[in-house]
Amino acid sequence: MSSNGAGMGHLTRLFSYARRLDGDARTYLLSMSQAVPVAARLGHPFEYLPSAKALGMPPGRWRGMFVDRVSETIRRVRPDVVVFDGTWPYQGVDEIREKNPDARWVWSRRGMWRAGLNTEQLAKAEWFDRVLEPGDLAAEYDAGATVGEPAHRVGPVTLLDVADLESREEARAALGLPQDGPLALVSLGAGNINDTSGDLGAAAAALAALGVGVCVTVPEIAATGGPAGGDVHLVRDYPLSRRYRAFDLVISASGYNSFHELLRLGVPTLFVPNTATSLDDQEGRARYAADHGWAHTLPALSVGEAQPLLADLLADGAAMAARAQAADPGNGAPEAARLLLDLATGETR
Template identity: 40%
Template structure:
């Protein structure tokens, strides 16, 4: 089965494809064709992957880039001959569609996350091209069939996470692996790659404010980041993926309100200061952050000025870890795997 993901502002597209691939790996052999510069992450999970540079980083214009994509994707389909193509992205690129149309016996499955901003332009769904449309939901969303006909099915899923709750390390085990002191107070910073929003001033101000309050700051360097933030010298830096595995090592989380981060915080239950990225053209991080704050100990702030940052730090330090309880289900990956296999079996007759 061929998994194709775009290179977004973070690792959401790649995470969801990896979640599907891991869940399906007992039934199919996953192979990746990725536009994400974090291709090494796929190899670390034991999957084969071919890399094609994202249009965001390519020197080619749109027409030339799509021609190159169509050529490379065609070669990949000829070599792999997958039982299905599973694509995760905002919209399938023209070059991808052109390549897949040459193999109309191979089902095309599109995974497209929702929670778009109210002012975002709607993305048209090419129902004649797509065999199955999966819509990974937000926290609290439930599985349901949106529409169905003989050659097309559209399904809403529960949230999709790469790891399950029992795959997260305990506080003690995570601190041991990361080399953190057992009796110190730590804050984990994950404010995004910085490729679409420069968060260096916010990060530096928040880190300094926490250090003044005897909280050690740890900066998680994203695999796709292209610039280093200017942080106080006391800030420790780590590189680890998936970050969710280590969340319980920390007393609080400071980060953007991305899809992955919010779902993973639900698994870990630690207090969080969420700084929504409002520069994204589609993803409604502010709405997601406010919704999560109704379930978990979360402070939502833009942290744009010194006074706002001081107040946000005070508020988040007053929070306690969430009690273990019954939280909304995060079973989207297994639901997607079931839908994907049903689609393949239906095509096979």
């Protein structure tokens, strides 16, 4: 079960665990994310539970619906283990557990919270049998409330590994991109490609000045079709990470999912952290990668500042990406799946 979230991180972590359980356990997804239908592409049955915000419903009224819907799903699916991925367990989880006492519950809780925030949520660990913490490559810079809290910690979790990547030629063909010439992927959310005062427009202008083709992601969670104007390639695919070899470099925010996919899979990257997140310390992640020579970062994009960093990535990005891969402890998803399977079968390790 995942919270709604502002991106694909919660769902992708759950898909990462489920992929490593294939053949050993059946999986079922219940999510408050409007992007949950992507579960069907990965072979997972799913259902959508609208959040209070999506329904325009006061949280107090929504809580009753949440308790009833989740309880009904548990009675129908009869899970041995319920895994909740999110940083804010919903009021009512404790009531659901009382009504349905047979399942074990796991809180999948990533770190890198902004310092001093969300501390009141930590007490909700008592609602769960285990807390599972997906690791963060930037954990040394983590100043959030989860540091030192009891948890079963695993390596950084990503859906795919290097062995899952398509070749450059296959990836470009699958995405309908030209086979010749350098291409960059820009994954920064909404914006106008022609407005160089914004991050998206500045990225496009800096790349064009370097002779690099511009590809812009259209996220699964997006409500619109893509950025306005410009001679760009729109890219919409999930999981897009399997086709990262199509691109010579990427300009991306530094949320958990993007950050670890790009670094673990060896993609030269310029990180532009999203500073508007309510809790995720994207600045800390991006700064850590830059301080270790794994990637470049800018707090915001301008053509003048971005162009030399992008030129450096074209020249030296492969070596930077290799340094990040050399520091990679490995994908934590298999170990997380083993923990879940042990709980489901009653084993302890």
